[in-house]
Amino acid sequence: MLLDKGALKMKLKPIGSNMTELNINGISILFSYETPVAGYNSNGAFKTDQHYSKTTTRHINKYLGNDSGNAELVSQVFIDLLVNKIVC
Numbered sequence: 620m621l622l623d624k625g626a627l628k629m630k631l632k633p634i635g636s637n638m639t640e641l642n643i644n645g646i647s648i649l650f651s652y653e654t655p656v657a658g659y660n661s662n663g664a665f666k667t668d669q670h671y672s673k674t675t676t677r678h679i680n681k682y683l684g685n686d687s688g689n690a691e692l693v694s695q696v697f698i699d700l701l702v703n704k705i706v707c
Contacts, residue, residue: 656695
């Protein structure tokens with residue numbers, strides 16, 4: 620699904636079982652089930668410091684690949700606010 624409202628370009632892409640990537644203007648966010656947990660922004664890869672489940676941890680590691688070990692740990696609040704800021 621692609622939405623283009625003026626300068627806002629948003630793409631929602633299923634990338635695996637219970638894994639969805641949201642891309643908005645160069646920022647990518649991984650959703651595991653319905654929760655945003657990792658992504659990429661202009662500073663590079665980041666992932667939540669909150670533990671959810673083994674499956675969500677696998678989703679994060681699969682999504683970030685080689686970047687997983689170097690990803691910045693951020694609070695879940697940071698990711699939630701980022702999603703709200705770019706979507707709303």
